[in-house]
Each structure stands twice: as structure tokens, then as C-alpha cells.
Amino acid sequence: MREESAIGTGSGTVADADRGNLIDRFAPAWLRPYGRLARWDRPIGWWLLLIPCWWSAALAAIASGARFPDPVHLLLFFIGAVAMRGAGCTWNDIVDRDLDARVARTRSRPIPSGQVTVGRAKAFLVLQAAIGLVVLLQFNLFAIVLGASSLLVVALYPFMKRLTDWPQSVLGLAFSWGALMGWAAAYGSLDWAPLFLYAGGVAWTIGYDTIYALQDIEDDAIVGVRSTARLFGARAPFYVGVFYTIAVLCFGAALIAAEAGPLAWSGLFLAAAHLAWQARRIDIDDPVRALALFKSNRVAGLVFFALLLADAAF
Template sequence: MTPAGRIEAGDAPVPDAAPGNLVDRLAPASWRPYLRLARIDRPTGWWLLLLPCWWSTALAAGAGGSGFPSPATLALFWIGAVAMRGAGCTYNDIVDRDLDRQVERTRGRPIPAGQVTPRQAALFMAAQALVGLAVLLTFNRFAIGLGFASLAVVAAYPFMKRVTSWPQAVLGLAFSWGALMGWAAAFGALAWPAVALYAGAVFWTMGYDTIYAVQDFEDDGVAGIRSTARLFGAHTRLAVGILYGLAALGVAAALWGAGVGPAGLAGLAGFVAHLGWQLRTVRVDDPRGALRLFRANRDAGLLLFAGLAVDAALRAA
């Protein structure tokens, strides 16, 4: 085993990892391929999976009059999001290992780079999924069943880039599932504000993942990988604007249906303003800038959550 801070030949950080991340600086060399499979070196993804869970939890807390969202519930969703995002990414890398070898940004991932075998990756995926299952089983029966229902969409996602130019829509259906889960965990049922929140989160995911796909525009064409970025081409900014507009409408409808007050509306305003800044900034010929904007969506989501959480606390006061 090499010293924890040393990166040897063949163990270079993947291109879209944050420079100087803890995995590359501190993790033992033998751990790094598995931590990269789980995307621990790229935390933006689990934030984007987690935030709809937190939105829904805060929206339900306000609607139910229970005050600030339960820290225990928020922590459970955090553990589940990190575990299931890692399991999903590991599954994605197993399925996409041949395609990943053809794309500059992904050919250094652990499986195509030969650092981990597909069998080792599958065992690691199962371990992560068991952590997610343990979290899910702490919720009520309705929420447990709803959580299991998401697996069909998750399983289909890696194959979509081969058959449709809309894989971002399928990712949106999977990554936004938490917008239903928080409400279900609170009430043991769904109501239309949760469904509206889910719809808004789906369009938000489609928008930010279209921006993310700008990074691979040229390589995806060579490899035959489809994406909304390639579909929209020069009209990407307009298309992302439409998707973000639909996201704002969906979230606004959810907040209206749940009777959210001024603090929640302020959170919505911050969220929408952040999306507007992204639209003014995005360029289809700037892959590095596209990655920066993709990562910034964590902050957009946190603005909305903060508003909803404060609103829930104020309504119960």
C-alpha cells in the first residue's frame, strides 16, 4: 500500500473531481478506486440527490405543522443519498465500462482504467445498496414501497444514452425521487404538492444535467452517446431556460399547494435567481465553465431548502 497522500502513475485523479479533494489527498491508495466508484471525490452528485429529499421533508413539516424538519430524518436521508448515489454510480460504471474507455473525461474511471474488476465493483455496489436499504427500512411501509419503486428507473438509466437523446429525462425521474420520499416519510401517503415538487425537481435535473453533458459534447459524438446537450446543440441555452422555467413552475405550485409563507417564497426566489444566473453564464463552448455551473446547483438547492425549513419553523411557532 502506498502512503495515503501519494498518487502514483495510473492513479491520477479523474478530470471532473474537485482539485485537492480528500480522496486524492488522504485516502490510502487501495481505497481510492472504490471511493471514486462511489464518487466520494465528487460530492455534488449526492447533494443533488439529497436536496429533493430535504425539500420534501421541509415542505411536509410546514404543511403538517411540526416545525423545523427533524434533524434525524434529514440525517437519514443524507446517509441514504450518499450510499445510493454511490451504488447507482458504481452500477452505471459497470454497465458503461466500454463506453467510458472512449470518452476523455471518463476513461480514467476505476473500471476502464483496470483498477477494479467488474466483479469487485458489483460486490462494492451491493454493500452500498445494503446501507441504503437499512436507511429505507426505518421509514413507514408506504415510504418503503415507494423507495423500492424507484429501482426500476435507476436500473434503466445507464442504457438510455444508447437509445434516446433524452437520457437526462430518465435521470431526472430517478434523481428527483426524494421529492416524493420526504412527504411519504412524514404522512405515509402522497398528495399533489409532493407530486408537483417532484415534477419541478425532474425539470431542474434535466436542466443541470444538460449543462453537465456539455463537457462531453465532442467525445459523445465519436462514441455514439446521446444526450440533450447534443440534441439541443446551439440552442442549449434556450432549452435549459425552458427546463429551468418548468422547474420553477413546478416548485412554485408545490409551495402554493402546501400553503408556504414568506420565508419559503424567499427561498424560491433565491432558487430561481440562481437558475437565472446560470442561464446568463452557460456557454456550449466552455466545458470547464459547464462543470462549474453544474456544481453550483448545490447552492441553488440549498437556498430553496433553507427557505422551506425556516418557513416550517415559523409556521409552528
């Protein structure tokens, strides 16, 4: 990973981005550093932010007897997830720029590598947040207030890795907020189903971000960054399995509360099987596998979503 990081810095790419990604291949040269800052070259992050929104919208459709979630809402969630994930990453990189310069995987990021100045990063942050605000204002008042409430958690997250061994839990609170938003956009209120879905999303995030943090466990120990990966150590596979189990149980409770049918339960079963496969495959000494397992959570999430849609339709 250290060699890969050095290559990334020299070429302008980022160490943990897929080689030949669309940003590096097709974006104009002036836009590429900002695309890297917003992680457009690593779309897994906005997928993981978007999927709970779509779950929630589909669950609301099931509960209301609708054949399909509001397609405008699904599109707005997509735009908002890309914008707000980019804004969150930009904020994280501004706060963490000194730490990032000391970690092999992150020193090729745009700010520590000199591709983007801090001042321009702040301006880009404001632009992305403005896009997110425009998206949020398209929903009902309850959803607007609920969505705005997430900003405090998002703002605090970068500091948590300095203060607690559980920064992944704070990330879970932020990344799972969409599990509340889809339902709120449809109903203008909350109920047990989205609350259970949100709790499951938090546990899911703790699990997959622990896997992600295994990539940096040695460097984090050197620079003093705290994480559940460092806390769990060799027991990480077991604890990831525990949090995935909690997630599945909470998702099941959400399905019961929404009176979901057998197709939704089939989706949960397939997602649970995938999560169990992940937990069994973890090797704390293999950062390449850790990244691959982390990214595979998009598969689990989309399979569950597809069968929630099917359950609403049929």
C-alpha cells in the first residue's frame, strides 16, 4: 500500500481509487482534483449513503400499500447522497489534512498532496452543501428539519477518531440517517419501522467501516488515530459478525413493523447471507481483501432494496 500511495501522489490519482475510474479517464484536468476530494472516483461511499434512503422509501411504500416509492424521491435521494457524501468527505479532508499526510493510504488525497488548497476545498464544500440544501428543500417540512438535524453528527465525525475508539458508531449515526429520511419524505412523520431500520443501519455501518479501517490499522497506531479495528484487533471478524447480526435483527424488526411480505424477507435473507460471508472472509492482515469486502456491501444493500421493491409491487 505504501508503494501504491507513492504512485498515486505522483500521478495525481488517489491510492485507494480504482485504476481507470471515470473521473481520471474522462473528467477535464481542472475538475479531477475536486472529483477526488468529493470521492467521485470512489463511488462506494455515496452508494452506502444512498442505500438506506432507498430502503426507507421502499419500506414506506410497502407500509402504505403503494406499488412503488415516489420516483422523484428516489432521484432526489441519489443527487443528495452524491452531494452530501462529497461535502462530508471534503470536510473530513480539511479537518484531517495533517493526519492524512502521515498515513500511507491517504497522503495522496488532494489536500495533503497539494492538488487542492484548503481555501478552494472550503469553497467546494460550500457549493456541495448548497446542492444538498436545494435537494432537501424539495421535501416536506418534517423531512427538511429531520435532514438538517443530521448536519451536527456529520460535522462532529472527523474529530471522533481522536476522542474515542468508536468513531465508526458516529459514522453509523450519520450514514444511516437516510433510513429515517425515506419514510419521513413519504409520511411527514416517523414510526417504528424506520427507527428499527435506522438502528440496523448504524450496526451495519459499524461492521463494514471496521472492515474498511483494517487497511490503516498499523499507520493509525503510529499517528494515534483510534478505531474499532484497532480496538477489536484479532477479534475483528467476530465483532463484525456481532454487529452484522444486530443489523439483520433490526432490519427484521423493521419488516415486521411495516408488515412486509415474503419477498422482502427473502431480500433480508440474501443480504444476511452475504454479510455472514463477509465476516468469515475477514483477514486482519490483508488490506486488499478488506477493501474488497467493504465495497461488497453495495451488493448486499442493493439486493435487499430490489426485493423490497418487488414486495411493494407484488
